[in-house]
Amino acid sequence: MFKIKELNEECGIFGGYCLSGNIAPYLKCGLLKLQHRGQESAGISFGGEFQKVIKNYGLVNSAIDNSFLKNAQGNFGIGHVRYSTFGDDRKENIQPLKITYMGEDVSLAHNGNVSQAKKIREKFERIGEVFLSSSDSEVILKRLIFSLKKKPSLWTFEEVAKCLVENFSSGSYCILIYLPNRIMGFRDNFGYRPLMFAKCNEGYFVASEDVAFYGLNVQEIVEIKPACGVEITKEGYEIKSFAQPKNICQCVFEQIYFSSPASNIFSKNVYATRIKLGEILFNSVDKNFKADVAIPVMDSGLGCAIGYSQASKIPFHLGLIRNSWMERSFIQPLQEKRTLNVRQKFMPVKSVIENKKIVLIDDSLVRGTTSCEIIKMLRQCGAKEVHMRSVSPKIINTCFWGVDIPTKEELIAYNKTDEQIAKQIGADSVKFLPQEMLSEVFEGNLWCKKCFRKDENEIFLP
Ligand code: SF4
Known part of the structure; x- marks a missing residue:
């Protein structure tokens, strides 16, 4: 594969909790409205306690076939549209990325670039850890697993945020993490990429851009500020700050x-x-x-x-x-x-x-x-x-x-x-x-x- 340069991604993310019991069609609709942010591949991870992933190359409509969505189940889910610039468009890099750890599923979708990922990957590889993809997202997920060393259902928002700050503080990221019956979203300290939250009649959603919420019965849209995040559960949602934002750098x-x-x-x-x-x-x-x-x-x-x-x-x-x-x-x-x-x-x-x-x-x-x-x-x-x-x-x-x-x-x-x-x-x-x-x-x-x-x-x- 010919490589233009060794870097980065510009992607779109969408996720949340829907009251209807089947979030999958909402994920697809949200990603369709974010299609301009990435056209190389698309994917969704959805369910409740256990997570099902549908992902493939191509535009959202071809990557996520409607026939998969009809009988889908589960209130929680996250989705991703991807543009790879690393020249590495192997299928394993398509997001969301799902890992099963201690018998529980955890999925992650990421928009941005974390420069520390290379060093962390090398460190892990030296101790025998195997990576299935070349994406930063797998490094983030493995770093979380190594730091927290407990069932994903027990991870707290504060622990995940602390790990992100300690390991990826100079990178740019908007991350969605889907844990058993929970979604967490994080925006980095500098705020390079946007992250929006919407409270709707249909449920609670988080996305790269507010355009993804159009079509939903929106009650309120809130920008997730730099160094802030959101935690969504069946009980509701909470927007929290996890660090002091510094040198805010919103990408023009x-x-x-x-x-x-x-x-x-x-x-x-x-x-x-x-x-x-x-x-x-x-x-x-x-x-x-x-x-x-x-x-x-x-x-x-x-x-x-x-x-x-x-x-x-x-x-x-x-x-x-x-x-x-x-x-x-x-x-x-x-x-x-x-x-x-x-x-x-x-x-x-x-x-x-x-x-x-x-x-x-x-x-x-x-x-x-x-x-x-x-x-x-x-x-x-x-x-x-x-x-x-x-x-x-x-x-x-x-x-x-x-x-x-x-x-x-x-x-x-x-x-x-x-x-x-x-x-x-x-x-x-x-x-x-x-x-x-x-x-x-x-x-x-x-x-x-x-x-x-x-x-x-x-x-x-x-
Ligand atoms: S404005 Fe900053 S973040 Fe945006 S493309 Fe230029 S260097 Fe990158």
Whole structure:
């Protein structure tokens, strides 16, 4: 298997307790709404005291067949959609991961990246412990088992939290753990990834994004804050703090790219953020720029292009229709797949493109592969000029906290001028949101922006 880089995952998690006695269909529905967070595999673990796992490669609908759900039983469960970036897409890595210990089942689903996992794995292996997968999740689960050394039904929220803090304190994680008749959810100290809780008529649920709760009869939605978690039992739920949050680092890409526009992440609506980013982009770098049409790179570029169009008065049009059934290119692990997918993913609208001076708005430029292919496509459809704009600043550093940003050398913006980037992707011009303008949207010091800064990650490296 060809590996792009040795790192990270960006995933979606959903779980909880449902009053109806069969949580499995709720898990599937929740994961479908989080499908944008990972399309490589999906799985659910559900039941009561004993846990049944259904998981497979592919999108949620194909990985979790409805025929399994009809006769499913059990009020408790967790689910996961996965995108692997480690290049290791073996079946054992598909989550949730279930282990039976002292005759009791325990399952775990994880979103994030824990840098200490490698060292802990090596330590365990030296004493003869065997791992069935290469995922961090198995390391977390085994670390918990070794630390607590008692039946999972006896694990307390405080003991699990203590073990996470002591062993994985510099990583990024949102974790769901399914113990006999109990669900626990934890968000790390820094709060890199989002975790939301909902009290509904149907039960209690926890998810990466609040969009996963739509369709349920929601009474209340609460953001699980950094260094906090939730414990859900038949009797109810409790949201608890387990440590002092420090250096809060909410990933700005959750707003710019990953999350659904319908979600409210870190107390901000994602769609509104993207509109504002588009407006700021125009006002800060393009004040006197004129074009015939503003076209978004769908989907995350949509709100940004609307904002840019509103500020510039350049007419907004959908010049590229996205095939919703194709996978997203940034969250595809293989470079070859990316190039191929761009052509299958976007369908150009010739009447919008032909003889037009186009300003093409995207959320970011990572490797530049997608932009390059799209620009080629636009020119083949008769575009007069194509000017590329990115609502995120230049990404010039990699990420150790759960996002697949390649090595610096693979990043298109690393050590290149705007002109050099434009030449490489075949655009007439390229402009990025200036880094200092990001604070107009992401105010205060609660945000992680390390990938926009040179050598910043080395300072923060765990
Ligand atoms: S380094 Fe960039 S991608 Fe990684 S968590 Fe920070 S903002 Fe997000």
